[in-house]
Amino acid sequence: MPMKLQLKIWRQKNSDDLGKFNTYELKDLNPAMSFLEMLDTLNLQLIKNKEEPVEFDHDCREGICGQCGVMINGIAHGEPKNITTCQLHLREFKDGDTIVIEPFRAKAFPVLKDLKVDRSAFDTLIASGGYIGVETGQAPEANTTPIPQEIAEQAFDAAACIGCGACVATCKNESAALFVGAKISHLASLPQGKAEREKRVLNMVNRMDELKFGHCTNTEACQVECPQDISVLHIAKLNYEYLRAKFKK
Amino acid sequence: MANFIAAKIPEGPLEKKWQNYKDQAKLVSPNNRKKLEVIVIGTGLSGASAAASLAEMGYQVKSFCFQDSPRRAHSVAAQGGVNAMKNYKNDGDSVQRMFFDTLKGGDFRAREANTYRLAQCSAALIDQAVAQGVPFAREYSGYLSNRSFGGVQVSRTFYARGQTGQQLLLGAYQALLRQQAKGKVKIFNRHEMLELVCENNTAKGIITRNLVSGKIERHAAHAVIIASGGFGKIYYLSTLAMGCNASAIWRAHKKGALMANPSWTQFHPTSLPQSGSYQSKLTLMSESLRNDGRIWVPKNKKDARNPNEIPESDRDYYLERKYPSYGNLAPRDIASRAAKEQIDNGFGVGELKNAVYLDFAKAIKDLGKTTIQKRYGNLFDMYEKITGINAFKEPMKISPSAHFSMGGLWVDYDLQTSIAGLFAIGEANFSDHGANRLGANSLLQACVDGYYILPYTLQNYLATQIDKPKPATHSQTFIDAEERVKTQLQTYLNTNGTKTPDEYHKELGKLLYDYCGLSRSRKGLTFVIKEIQRLREEFKTNLLVLGDTNQINSELEKAGRIADYFELAELMCLDALNREESCGTHFREEYQSDEGEAVRNDNDYAYTAAWEWTGNPSQPELHKEKLVFKNVSLSTRSYI
Amino acid sequence: MAITGLFLCLFLVIHLLGNFQLLLPEDEAQLQYNAYSAFLSGNILVKIIAYVLYISIILHSIDAIYLSFKSRKSKKTRYRYDARKRASKWYSRQMMLLGVILFAFLVIHFYDFWYPFKFGELPLDQQGNKDLYQLVIASFQNIGYVGWYSVAILALFFHLLHGFFSAFRSLGLYHPYYAQIIKLIGVIFSLLMCIGYLGIPIYIFISS
Numbered sequence A: 001m002p003m004k005l006q007l008k009i010w011r012q013k014n015s016d017d018l019g020k021f022n023t024y025e026l027k028d029l030n031p032a033m034s035f036l037e038m039l040d041t042l043n044l045q046l047i048k049n050k051e052e053p054v055e056f057d058h059d060c061r062e063g064i065c066g067q068c069g070v071m072i073n074g075i076a077h078g079e080p081k082n083i084t085t086c087q088l089h090l091r092e093f094k095d096g097d098t099i100v101i102e103p104f105r106a107k108a109f110p111v112l113k114d115l116k117v118d119r120s121a122f123d124t125l126i127a128s129g130g131y132i133g134v135e136t137g138q139a140p141e142a143n144t145t146p147i148p149q150e151i152a153e154q155a156f157d158a159a160a161c162i163g164c165g166a167c168v169a170t171c172k173n174e175s176a177a178l179f180v181g182a183k184i185s186h187l188a189s190l191p192q193g194k195a196e197r198e199k200r201v202l203n204m205v206n207r208m209d210e211l212k213f214g215h216c217t218n219t220e221a222c223q224v225e226c227p228q229d230i231s232v233l234h235i236a237k238l239n240y241e242y243l244r245a246k247f248k249k
Numbered sequence B: 001m002a003n004f005i006a007a008k009i010p011e012g013p014l015e016k017k018w019q020n021y022k023d024q025a026k027l028v029s030p031n032n033r034k035k036l037e038v039i040v041i042g043t044g045l046s047g048a049s050a051a052a053s054l055a056e057m058g059y060q061v062k063s064f065c066f067q068d069s070p071r072r073a074h075s076v077a078a079q080g081g082v083n084a085m086k087n088y089k090n091d092g093d094s095v096q097r098m099f100f101d102t103l104k105g106g107d108f109r110a111r112e113a114n115t116y117r118l119a120q121c122s123a124a125l126i127d128q129a130v131a132q133g134v135p136f137a138r139e140y141s142g143y144l145s146n147r148s149f150g151g152v153q154v155s156r157t158f159y160a161r162g163q164t165g166q167q168l169l170l171g172a173y174q175a176l177l178r179q180q181a182k183g184k185v186k187i188f189n190r191h192e193m194l195e196l197v198c199e200n201n202t203a204k205g206i207i208t209r210n211l212v213s214g215k216i217e218r219h220a221a222h223a224v225i226i227a228s229g230g231f232g233k234i235y236y237l238s239t240l241a242m243g244c245n246a247s248a249i250w251r252a253h254k255k256g257a258l259m260a261n262p263s264w265t266q267f268h269p270t271s272l273p274q275s276g277s278y279q280s281k282l283t284l285m286s287e288s289l290r291n292d293g294r295i296w297v298p299k300n301k302k303d304a305r306n307p308n309e310i311p312e313s314d315r316d317y318y319l320e321r322k323y324p325s326y327g328n329l330a331p332r333d334i335a336s337r338a339a340k341e342q343i344d345n346g347f348g349v350g351e352l353k354n355a356v357y358l359d360f361a362k363a364i365k366d367l368g369k370t371t372i373q374k375r376y377g378n379l380f381d382m383y384e385k386i387t388g389i390n391a392f393k394e395p396m397k398i399s400p401s402a403h404f405s406m407g408g409l410w411v412d413y414d415l416q417t418s419i420a421g422l423f424a425i426g427e428a429n430f431s432d433h434g435a436n437r438l439g440a441n442s443l444l445q446a447c448v449d450g451y452y453i454l455p456y457t458l459q460n461y462l463a464t465q466i467d468k469p470k471p472a473t474h475s476q477t478f479i480d481a482e483e484r485v486k487t488q489l490q491t492y493l494n495t496n497g498t499k500t501p502d503e504y505h506k507e508l509g510k511l512l513y514d515y516c517g518l519s520r521s522r523k524g525l526t527f528v529i530k531e532i533q534r535l536r537e538e539f540k541t542n543l544l545v546l547g548d549t550n551q552i553n554s555e556l557e558k559a560g561r562i563a564d565y566f567e568l569a570e571l572m573c574l575d576a577l578n579r580e581e582s583c584g585t586h587f588r589e590e591y592q593s594d595e596g597e598a599v600r601n602d603n604d605y606a607y608t609a610a611w612e613w614t615g616n617p618s619q620p621e622l623h624k625e626k627l628v629f630k631n632v633s634l635s636t637r638s639y640i
Numbered sequence C: 001m002a003i004t005g006l007f008l009c010l011f012l013v014i015h016l017l018g019n020f021q022l023l024l025p026e027d028e029a030q031l032q033y034n035a036y037s038a039f040l041s042g043n044i045l046v047k048i049i050a051y052v053l054y055i056s057i058i059l060h061s062i063d064a065i066y067l068s069f070k071s072r073k074s075k076k077t078r079y080r081y082d083a084r085k086r087a088s089k090w091y092s093r094q095m096m097l098l099g100v101i102l103f104a105f106l107v108i109h110f111y112d113f114w115y116p117f118k119f120g121e122l123p124l125d126q127q128g129n130k131d132l133y134q135l136v137i138a139s140f141q142n143i144g145y146v147g148w149y150s151v152a153i154l155a156l157f158f159h160l161l162h163g164f165f166s167a168f169r170s171l172g173l174y175h176p177y178y179a180q181i182i183k184l185i186g187v188i189f190s191l192l193m194c195i196g197y198l199g200i201p202i203y204i205f206i207s208s
């Protein structure tokens, strides 16, 4: 059953351009098609008509690299909860629907072109402390420090973040607390991460402010849109670690 | 007449070679290291681990990737696990055994010394990853857990749920960013390498395009390391990411680096089938599904019934029939080939008749739904997310898809290519996997190359460069290289034809899949070479790319990648044509036993085919590296 | 923010307990409530607490303004089509609006009761205490006043519904089990405060 869709897509030439919506029509779409394949199809149609294709970020197309991500009908990664844009399929829409597509927006994520945004602020955050400072060759035998299974599992839950930025895009405060909280929580819960525990959280939180991310007020919207369903409790853990580090200082 | 090339394998018994090498390798003193600059292309497991390790040693590193962050390199997608010889299970694992499994898995077409070194260095990787905070699966006791993976009899695979690659990569990425914060590494995101700059067959630097501003930039260094990953995306439909490409290695190849065994591609048997012509990639479903799922097709080609309504008597469980002892767990290449055979013979299922069933009905009946839910719940969810089908109620549909390139840049024992100062690591080199890679060995190889081998072998090279100044980017060679890149990009825009890069890519991919994929024949290869040449000529005159070079332009990026694929595709076919034997994933229809099994020819083909660019893509020059087996006896792989 | 917010919550409880005296039989209530008010204004400890309270309100408000200022959108970051609200509760997003209502209420509240009590001329009751009781009762017999009061208390309800658990999270309560408990306590607390503060004026209004 072929589908017809109308797309309202944000077009912006570069970061200085003001940008605007353009409307496009697509016919004969297969409901089994993925959302990004629909954009491919649109682009093919545009190019054939000598119009510039829509730029959007994507790579793995299986929900793990974190490079895709747009606002679909006003929701980060679209209506279904806890998925990435590349995992969205057209069967989620109805024939004849209009879909509004906008880039992720935040002061810390400037739009580069159309739907592409610059999320390098996330890298800057990790560089400010989101690591365990072990260098190649320094590691002791892996089984010297047993880690209880539930701790390892908790660490994993936090470490699963794919760095897509949906949490920031969906947050009314543009806060990166879930992203940073996940990293802090991952590293602080492991024995290996204890040595740099205080330094790490203080640096990352300070850098978060410098990078123009907003302040978390616990609206909890982030977890709903997070493809990995990272728990908001990691933000509480971030607060705990931060206060603890402040007290120690 | 082919020339023979040597791999510079160190002296001594197999188990002493690497130690001997390290004992004798030249060193660079710490105060000299900061004067030496290194370029690393790629931030996957191999690139990120190499860049971080080199920076930790004190070298100045520039790190490049085309994604918007180093963390997105395609290593992130690896699910299953990583092998390492720890023998935590006390089940008889040893370096020797791991070495042998790898060599045998590769159908004895890999270098003994490299494979042995891979096994030797494997244990240290687990230590390193755990120290970085990689949350590997653990037992209740808190100790690390292992599972077994295809093709081996011991449990040596470490895993982090279904996201092992992601977790390992984040460890390496974090180490890399730590060095960035210290000022030892400069990271260039959204940059694509478009040219290697060489003088006197020595690497001097690269030309890149800034994918945001479109600016063409020159970067010079004392050594260049290519860690650009696999090129399985050449088949268009594959388990690789959209941006995966051969451009970095291909441009190096055109500067003189040899390409080894380019046609050896592993096809993964359990990925999701194509659902329409719009399809852009095939998602991998973990191979573990084959532990409980049964693979079948209807006996009657025209059977249009719902799979649940087809009675047992009308089903052909062809793997169980053909390989009674391994059944549904036959190795990847065999399972993939058998599926393709069924599909080609018209037994395929699904709308496009391009898949086979993977059925859990029996397992659900025998073990109960809860057990299956527990074992594969997340995979069933993923399947439903993509297809909208509940696999508890209806068999999955799967099909083989291009997955891993065993071929790549030829490197010697030092991981140095045939160009001095140009090294290749990770999936980009032709590596240690022979004609077929064992599951969970390639994450290992990427990491071992980057953390443990390159830091020594590169230093051995850099020691000869201490008194040489960093090459100047205003030299004529750099200027010319930049000009060439600019002209080429402009050519794509000027062609102004009617077909987009993707359209060409799909056509090329289909040709390769059909004639240089799971099985190859002289007739088919001869035919497809002509087709590729024809399509390549058409591409040159009929390409359609809009926009301009000085802004974000994905289509322009694609055009360059496809242009390279067109040349590489022909080399792959020539390589497949040259190798008149069947080995590993390389199955030549002419060379099979009466039972349809691969027949290897050790007398004539126990060599690595390393191809040299001659300026004409249709006439590459063959060099052979003889494979000498002193420590194993060559046996026939049998899974019947 | 969390500390000041929680302090305000504590104050809410004490204030409510005091207010319950209004529900005693009329004569008793008048004397006791006025005596209580007088006691509060005389005691040095209470005075200190009162100052902490004023400071808390001010700090809490300043912090609120600062946070809103920080998350203020520029044209570039405002979505043209926005359905993000499906992922969170309206009151979680509207803490500032609720807070402003509360602030307005507090100002009026102070002006109506606290200011006349402190600085105004009030008749004295039998024991010679200022008769705040009559003032309060009179106000609560006015339908308009009760209406406005109810709006403010509803605002308080929603402010607490988010604020209570949020404060604990901000202070680092990350344990899943206890976080769940606190969320529950938060709901109960908000309900109690709401019923308590609304019950008094409504009771007085109805019974008059």
Ligand SMILES: Cc1cc2nc3c(=O)[nH]c(=O)nc-3n(C[C@H](O)[C@H](O)[C@H](O)COP(=O)(O)OP(=O)(O)OC[C@H]3O[C@@H](n4cnc5c(N)ncnc54)[C@H](O)[C@@H]3O)c2cc1C
Residues within 6 Å of the ligand: B041, B042, B043, B044, B045, B046, B047, B064, B065, B066, B067, B070, B072, B073, B074, B075, B076, B077, B078, B079, B080, B081, B082, B083, B164, B165, B191, B192, B193, B194, B227, B228, B229, B230, B239, B240, B241, B244, B245, B247, B248, B284, B403, B404, B425, B426, B427, B428, B439, B440, B441, B442, B443, B444, B446
């Ligand atoms: C779906 C999937 C599942 C897998 N599962 C497993 C598994 O379970 N176990 C296992 O051992 N192996 C697995 N593999 C294989 C393994 O993941 C890869 O072989 C390995 O990760 C390759 O790492 P790499 O560092 O060589 O390359 P990649 O991780 O692919 O990195 C390539 C890097 O090069 C950069 N790059 C490429 N071209 C250019 C250019 N022209 N200019 C600039 N930068 C460039 C990219 O930006 C990227 O940073 C899997 C592979 C796939 C596709």
Ligand code: HEM
Residues within 6 Å of the ligand: A216, A217, A218, C001, C002, C003, C004, C005, C006, C008, C009, C012, C060, C061, C064, C067, C095, C096, C098, C099, C100, C102, C103, C159, C160, C162, C163, C164, C165, C166, C167, C168, C170
């Ligand atoms: C009786 C009065 C009040 C009480 C009991 C109260 C209580 C609270 C509590 C407990 C929080 C949660 C703090 C946190 O999450 O860390 C909070 C948050 C907030 N309050 Fe109040 N508050 C009161 C008055 C006000 C006033 C007068 C304003 C505004 C002028 C205001 C604005 C806010 C805002 C914007 C927040 C959100 C910040 C956040 O969630 O972190 N509040 N309040």
Ligand code: SF4
Residues within 6 Å of the ligand: A160, A161, A162, A163, A164, A165, A166, A167, A168, A178, A179, A182, A222, A225, A226, A227, A228, A229, A230
């Ligand atoms: S926390 Fe979730 S939403 Fe935020 S970046 Fe990570 S995966 Fe994306």
Ligand code: FES
Residues within 6 Å of the ligand: A057, A058, A059, A060, A061, A062, A063, A064, A065, A066, A067, A068, A069, A084, A085, A086, A087
């Ligand atoms: S494209 Fe990789 S997560 Fe969507």
